Amino acid sequence: MINRRGLLVILSSPSGAGKSTLSRRLLEWDDSLRFSVSATTRAPRPGEVNGEHYHFQSEADFKRDVANGDMLEHAHVFGNFYGSPRKPVQTAIDAGRDVLFDIDWQGAQQIVNSALGPHTLSIFILPPSIAELRRRLESRGQDSAETIGKRMLKSWDEISHWGSYDYVLINDDLDQTFERLKTIVTATRLRRLQQPGLVDHVRKLQQEFEELA
Ligand code: ADP
Ligand code: 5GP
Numbered sequence: 001m002i003n004r005r006g007l008l009v010i011l012s013s014p015s016g017a018g019k020s021t022l023s024r025r026l027l028e029w030d031d032s033l034r035f036s037v038s039a040t041t042r043a044p045r046p047g048e049v050n051g052e053h054y055h056f057q058s059e060a061d062f063k064r065d066v067a068n069g070d071m072l073e074h075a076h077v078f079g080n081f082y083g084s085p086r087k088p089v090q091t092a093i094d095a096g097r098d099v100l101f102d103i104d105w106q107g108a109q110q111i112v113n114s115a116l117g118p119h120t121l122s123i124f125i126l127p128p129s130i131a132e133l134r135r136r137l138e139s140r141g142q143d144s145a146e147t148i149g150k151r152m153l154k155s156w157d158e159i160s161h162w163g164s165y166d167y168v169l170i171n172d173d174l175d176q177t178f179e180r181l182k183t184i185v186t187a188t189r190l191r192r193l194q195q196p197g198l199v200d201h202v203r204k205l206q207q208e209f210e211e212l213a
Helices: 019-030 059-067 086-094 105-111 131-139 146-159 174-189 200-211
Strands: 008-012 038-040 053-056 071-077 080-085 099-102 120-126 167-170
Touching: 008 019, 008 105, 019 174, 038 059, 038 131, 053 071, 059 071, 059 080, 071 086, 071 105, 080 086, 080 105, 086 099, 099 146, 120 174, 131 146, 167 174
Parallel strands: 008 099, 008 120, 038 053, 120 167
Antiparallel strands: 038 080, 071 080
16 A cells, blocks of 8 residues: 655746756755656757656647647747646556656646646745846856846746745755755645545554554
8 A cells, every 4th residue: 555645746947047957956955756757848958858858849749649638738938839748647647656747837736627636835035136137047057148138037937836836945055945845845744635545544553542442
């Protein structure tokens, strides 16, 4: 019997605030955590590996998967389609494993409002300032000036949804943010709902208690 129920950990932020960096750290910290590899129609960045960072797909294939109900959520972001394939997530959570999502506010809302909603933990990452957000996007060195400009213009759209997340972290000092993130994940894993095995444990305690009488 599975004595825990998988948690869906959702990280969102404006592009450049640090969610990929924090995701990477979380996955290194706990190798039982599964990363939900999204499908996207955008072109790979230098160093991105198909099947590891994203499943890079044609628009036709992406739309077919959506029509077949194979995406848990999907959205149009910065002119490209992005979505979370349903099957690997379902397999992981059914086996009691937690799954990490790096997705935008539209995807977060779709999952939180689905039947899986009670098993989600949503966290929004804010930058310390807009100037620092730009500096981080530039220092990442992976996007053209035009793409950075587009992402900066869209950053307020994303930030404006901060209020619908369970937790909000201001990612100023990376180590401190990461410590806080681990604390949030650790505490949420102890939620009653994530521990279906508790019912049996309490029944056993009750039996032991009754045997006392
Ligand atoms: P996102 O995934 O949100 O687009 P990234 O994780 O790619 O953002 O971070 C953007 C850039 O900012 C990267 O170069 C990363 O190393 C850097 N970065 C992330 N967090 C911090 C931080 N707390 N302080 C300074 N630089 C950071
Ligand atoms: P990037 O192109 O920088 O990798 O991602 C751009 C934006 O798309 C980020 O905000 C990222 O979180 C979001 N994103 C990545 N994958 C998905 C997904 O599967 N679904 C949704 N809704 N957003 C995604």
